[in-house]
Amino acid sequence: MNRLGLFVLFLAAFPAQAARLELQPCRLPEIEGEALRCGTWEVFENRAAGKGRKIPLRVVVIPARETPVEPDPVVYFEGGPGVSIVQSGPDVVEELAAVLRHRDILLVDVRGTGGSHRLDCPPPDGGQAVEQTLDTFMDPAALRRCRETLAKENDLSQYTTDSIVDDVDEVRAALGYPKVNVMGASYGTRAALVYLRRHPESVRTVMLSSVLPVDARVPLSLAPQTQAGFDRMAADCAAEPACHAAFPDPKADLDAVLKRLEAGPAEVAVEGGEGDQGKPQKLRLSRNGAAQTVRYLLYRPSGVRVLPLFLRRAAAGDLGPLGQASWDIASAMRSASAQGLYLSVTCAEDVAFVDRAEAERLARGTFFGDFRLRQQLDACAGWPAAKVPASFLEPVRSSAPVLILAGENDPTTPVEWARRVSETLPGSRLLVVPGGNHVFHNLEGIGCIDRLTAELVERGSAAGLDLEGCRRSIRRPPFATSLE
Numbered sequence: 001m002n003r004l005g006l007f008v009l010f011l012a013a014f015p016a017q018a019a020r021l022e023l024q025p026c027r028l029p030e031i032e033g034e035a036l037r038c039g040t041w042e043v044f045e046n047r048a049a050g051k052g053r054k055i056p057l058r059v060v061v062i063p064a065r066e067t068p069v070e071p072d073p074v075v076y077f078e079g080g081p082g083v084s085i086v087q088s089g090p091d092v093v094e095e096l097a098a099v100l101r102h103r104d105i106l107l108v109d110v111r112g113t114g115g116s117h118r119l120d121c122p123p124p125d126g127g128q129a130v131e132q133t134l135d136t137f138m139d140p141a142a143l144r145r146c147r148e149t150l151a152k153e154n155d156l157s158q159y160t161t162d163s164i165v166d167d168v169d170e171v172r173a174a175l176g177y178p179k180v181n182v183m184g185a186s187y188g189t190r191a192a193l194v195y196l197r198r199h200p201e202s203v204r205t206v207m208l209s210s211v212l213p214v215d216a217r218v219p220l221s222l223a224p225q226t227q228a229g230f231d232r233m234a235a236d237c238a239a240e241p242a243c244h245a246a247f248p249d250p251k252a253d254l255d256a257v258l259k260r261l262e263a264g265p266a267e268v269a270v271e272g273g274e275g276d277q278g279k280p281q282k283l284r285l286s287r288n289g290a291a292q293t294v295r296y297l298l299y300r301p302s303g304v305r306v307l308p309l310f311l312r313r314a315a316a317g318d319l320g321p322l323g324q325a326s327w328d329i330a331s332a333m334r335s336a337s338a339q340g341l342y343l344s345v346t347c348a349e350d351v352a353f354v355d356r357a358e359a360e361r362l363a364r365g366t367f368f369g370d371f372r373l374r375q376q377l378d379a380c381a382g383w384p385a386a387k388v389p390a391s392f393l394e395p396v397r398s399s400a401p402v403l404i405l406a407g408e409n410d411p412t413t414p415v416e417w418a419r420r421v422s423e424t425l426p427g428s429r430l431l432v433v434p435g436g437n438h439v440f441h442n443l444e445g446i447g448c449i450d451r452l453t454a455e456l457v458e459r460g461s462a463a464g465l466d467l468e469g470c471r472r473s474i475r476r477p478p479f480a481t482s483l484e
Contacts, residue, residue, distance in 0.1 A: 021174035023061055031089035037061045041174055043111070043167045045158050053155075058115030059171055060086050062093060062105040072179045072204045073104035074457065075168060077195070079186030081161075081345040082337035084114025098454035099181075106180065108171050110164045110191075112341030119154065119340025121146035131284055133330035134292035137375035138339065147383060150340050157386040159344035165195040169202055179204040181457045186210050186413065186438065187345075193396040193421070200398060205456050209405040210438050211418040215393035218350045219373045222295075222412075223363035229298040229411025229437070230254070230367065236409075236435075236476070237308050243479035246312070253311035254294065254367060257322070261287035268323030273331050285323050288371050290314075293326040295368060298411040299438040306480045321483065347380035348388045395424040401462045402428035403452060407436025429462040435476025445473035 023037035038061075042054040064070070076092050078085040085092070085107045096105060109116040121142065132139055138146075150156060172180055181204050184192035189208040196203050212218070234250045237243040247253070260266070265284040272281045297303030297310075303325075310321045356377060363370035402425045406418035415432055422428045431452070433440055440446050448470035455465055 019174055020176065021059065021171065023059070023175075026060075028060065028086070028089070030087050031060070031062065031093065034062050034093065037063060041171050043170060045111075045155055047158070047163055047166055055111050055117045055167075056115075057111065057167060057171060058086060058109040059175075060089070060107040061175070062089070062100065062107070064100060064102050064104050066101050068102065070103045071177065072181055073106045073177055074099055075106045075108070075172070075180045075182050075195075077110070077168075077182070077184035077188030077191035078113075079188050080113070080337050080342060081187045081191075082113055082119075082339065082342040084109050084118075084338075086114050095450055096183075096453065098450060099457050103181070103457065104177075106172070106175070106177070108168050111167055112159045112344065113338045117154075118338045119150055119156075119159065119344065121150075121339035121343075131286070131289060131330070133333050134289040134326060135286045136288075137372060138379055140378070143379055144382070146340060151384060154340075156340065156344050156384045157348075159341055160348055160386050160388065161191055161194045161345060162198065162392075164345075165191055165198055168195065169199045172202060178202075181205045181207075183207040183453075184209070187212055189413075190214055190216075190349075196398050196400060197396045200400070203398075203400050205460055205462075206398075206400055206402040207405075207453050207456060208402065208418075208421070209440075210410060210413045211404060211406060211421050212413050213417050213421050214349075214396060215353075216350065216413075216417065217353050217393075218346065218412075219376050220350075220354050220359045220362065222372055223366040223368040223370060225414055226295045226298065226368045226411050227366040228414070229409060230294065232409045233298060233304050233307060236304075237479055240479055242481055243308060246481040247308035247479075250308045250311055253308075253315040256315040257290060257311060257319075258287055258367060261285065261290055265289075266319055266323075268319045268326075270320075270324045270327040273328065281327065283323050283327050285319060285326055289326055289330075290322065291368050292372070293322060293329060295411065296329045297325060298409075301435060301437055301440070301442040301476060304409070304437060304479075305442075305477055309480050309483070343379060343383050344385055346376070347383045347385035349392060351377055351380040352385070352388060353390070353393065395421070397424045399427045400425070401456065401460060403456045403462050403465065404428055404430045405433055405436075405440075405449065406430065407433050407438060407440060409436060410438050412438050427462060429465060429467060431467045431471060434471060434474045436474075442477060444475040444477060448473050 021039050021041050023039040026036050026038035039059045041057045041059055045053045045055050078088050086109050112119040182192045190212045265286040268283045268285050270281050270283050272279045297307045314322045359373050360370050404418050404422055406415045422430050452465050
């Protein structure tokens, strides 16, 4: 063999080292007070092709605060889809303070969000944009302009959960982490489950909060789940003497409000937020906008607490509190999510598998109705989403240690979804959070969940966690009976 052949054999015996991502010290306004390390990692937009256009991913590591530093960090997937995990960094730091003692937290703005080539659909300016956020999902003309603009420089069929988790695992490898502890909330639980399915060798533990299964087919369940969440709220109010005395029939109040608004939108004076420099604004509150506001108030214990009060005031003629809630919710939603990424993911993984007739049947008899369903199906009809195979809907199976959290009153990802997911995860344990909604903030005694999460990561096992003790310590705050 000649010398060149020997040299080739020598190189083959020592494979090339994987590319490394070198991070630099940085400061970010979103995560104040932490000595962060930041960088950018480029991935192919079309991962299967392995060539062509690249996407820059924003990567932030919050280093462990104490030694020794364990080799397996936490990777957190945010909700939406479309929300920036880096912007959610302060909440992650607060919830994972105990974990952060000896483990890094890895935050990656996934493709199409935040600082990673955000796929934004700019809404109209001013109050009209706020109203449309809840009233029309997306104006057809604005949707067409957004689609045409984004499609000029992006292959919108490449923005799926599969690609998202493959990107993140590539970042993990580039940073030299052998395994990660995967956590997710809402849509982030779907991403966490898909990560577990596609990269099982990279996963040490998993924590899922408010589980969105891979086969959920949102928006099929929007109307019936929203109705169920409202009915549970009304039942809780009836069981609480002070609430029942003040608001004997929240359903009748809601019906009265929606019937009034069916005749035409009402103009409501509201206080503007930061984007409006705090100036007074006028909101045209429609029937659909009010229904969406009720739906989103059901997402949080703080919203549930005031909902009977807001409905009673609105039924009596004072739409101010409900209108202010509508403005605040819509304003926050406008800036939080990348609408283009939301459409690419949900059109491919949810809407594509929705039967319109079945969805309309499920919406009958609910206060929410099928307006939001029809709007999203129509939007997806012209969106160039991926063709996801039906196998995507198959349950994720794994023996990895998994802690699952489900709010007993969640109006969008119900307990039965969490139970179904747990059936194919034999290493999992499920905590049904008393009084919990889609998020758990403002519940009394909720700190025990952070402790359970820290124990899961520390032990590397869900066995032995005191779920019952945590459950007993959590309480829903009482309903508000006045605006004071």
